Amino acid sequence: MRGLLFRRTRTIEYRDDIPDPTVELPTDAVIAVTRTGLCGSDLHTYEGRESARHGVVPGHEAVGEIVSIGEQVAHFAPGDRVLVPFTTSCGECSPCKGGLAARCEKGQLFGWGDPVNLTAPALQGGQASMLRVPLADGTLVRIPEGTTDAQATLLTDNLPTGWFAAERSDPIAGEAALVVGLGSVGLSAVVSLLAMGVDPVFAVDPVEDRLARAAGLGATPMSPGDPALPAGLASVVEAAGTSPAQAFAFRSVRPGGTLSVIAVQTDDHFPFTPIEAYDRNVTVRFGRAPVRSVLTRLLPLIEEGRLRIPDDSIVTHPAEPLTEGPDLYRRFAAREPGLVKALFTP
Ligand SMILES: NC(=O)c1ccc[n+]([C@@H]2O[C@H](COP(=O)([O-])OP(=O)(O)OC[C@H]3O[C@@H](n4cnc5c(N)ncnc54)[C@H](O)[C@@H]3O)[C@@H](O)[C@H]2O)c1
Ligand SMILES: [Zn+2]
Ligand SMILES: [Zn+2]
Known part of the structure; x- marks a missing residue:
């Protein structure tokens, strides 16, 4: 298959001779990937703040069509259009049943692989033309009718992640909130807070273009260090992932308020x-x-028209060839103006 490989820090390679994944366990599905995202989380390994297995296929945001299933997969069939949440989940353990599928007792994260224990199997990631999905019944989600591949890719991670971040900031309808960091996750948190009735939503980022996108979504944009920045907020979301951003987010919360850190903090x-x-x-x-x-709670809201998938405001590069992967990693890490969310068509 075609795919990217994480070679080492700041080195991504495109290959067209990676072995095709196969059904290894009776609960697996294999999908032909039609769209796959590049995420701020991919930069943690790319820039060396987190380690991952050298040689792994990176990426954890994939949508596509099922090509084969193991004999115990009951709810999906070849030909189904599915989106793949960025971790696998069994659907049966206590975290899964309690609404914390990301901490499933059998769950794995796509596209990392243990960098130390080289004999442990690595779950390959989504930035490739095919993907093996363990625990298919508990992991996969059917793509709703009328949803494009680009929209579905935002549903594999960034939009539900932004929604989760917003929920966990204890938002109060009619009161103000703040989002620090306006990548795809922060912009998704902006949309979510607005949908929850928060008003106004202040939005902070050093990158002009991202501020403009937040404003387009209905937020009040502000640069870091702006003396007019509000303090004493009930709800603050940190979606930047740096210590200065988290310090600022913490200072902006009023006594008794809530800071929801959704960024992966590597300090x-x-x-x-x-x-x-x-x-x-x-x-x-x-x-x-x-x-x-x-x-499970977001899809009904989208179906009822109470939440819009904001792909037109967030996805700036909807269909890049995988051959551009090494260059897009470099440009995304450099926060190139106009590049917020890139998707690949493998
Ligand atoms: N918790 C989860 O499940 C989950 C899921 C997906 C992503 N993430 C994490 O969320 C974070 C954001 O992801 P993304 O894809 O939006 O990344 P991104 O890199 O596109 O966005 C981060 C943004 O933060 C901004 N920023 C940096 N320093 C800042 C500061 N001092 N003040 C304000 N803004 C600042 C950057 O300019 C950038 O726009 C990452 O840490 C990512 O790993 C977490
Ligand atoms: Zn992601
Ligand atoms: Zn589970």
């Missing part, structure tokens, strides 16, 4: 102290979004 320490958190009675939440669980 060793919190940029605030326990006593600072104590002194302000701040609730701080962290963690991976359980996309499969969140979609």
Whole structure:
């Protein structure tokens, strides 16, 4: 198959001779990938803040068509159009049943692979023309009628992740909230907070173009350091992933308010102290979004027209060839103006 390989820090390679995945377990499905996303999370390994198995296919946002299934897969069949949440889930364990599919006891993350234990199998990622999906029944989601591949790709991670972040900031309808960091996840949090009735939604990012996109979605854009930046907010979402951004987000919460950190923070320490958190009675939440669980409440809202998938505001590069992968990683890491969310058509 065709695909990208993570070679080492800042080195992504395109290949057209990667072995095709096959059904290895009776609960597997294999899909032909029709669209796959490049995410801010891919930059953690690309830039060396997180380690991943050298030689793994990266990427964790894939949609496509099922080409084969194992004999125990009951709810899907070859030919089904499906989206793949970025972690696998069994649907039966306590975290899965409790709405935290991202922490399924049998779950795996696509596209990483243990960098230390080289004999442990690595679950290949989605930036390729084919993908093996373990625990297919508990993981896959059928793509709703009328949903494009680009929209479905946002449903594999960024939109439900932004929604989860917004929910966990304890938003109050009619009151203000703040989103720090306006990549695809932060912009999705903006859309979600607005849909939850929050007003106004302040949005902060150093990149002009991303501020303009947040404004287009209905937020009030502000540059970091703007003296007019509001403090004392009930709900703050941090979707940037840097210590300065998290420190700023923490300081913006009012006593008794909530900071929802959705970014993956790779620094060793919190940029605030326990006593600072104590002194302000701040609730701080962290963690991976359980996309499969969140979609059970999000898809009905989308179907009823109460939430729009904002692909036109977020996806700037909807159909790039995989051969452009090495270059797009470089340009995305450089925060090239006009490049927010790139999708590949393998
Ligand atoms: N928790 C989850 O399940 C989950 C899922 C997907 C992504 N993520 C994480 O969410 C984060 C955002 O992902 P993305 O795809 O939107 O990434 P991205 O890199 O496109 O966006 C990050 C944004 O933060 C902005 N930023 C940097 N420093 C800032 C500062 N000091 N103040 C304000 N903004 C600042 C950048 O300019 C950029 O626009 C990443 O850390 C990613 O790993 C988490
Ligand atoms: Zn992602
Ligand atoms: Zn489970």
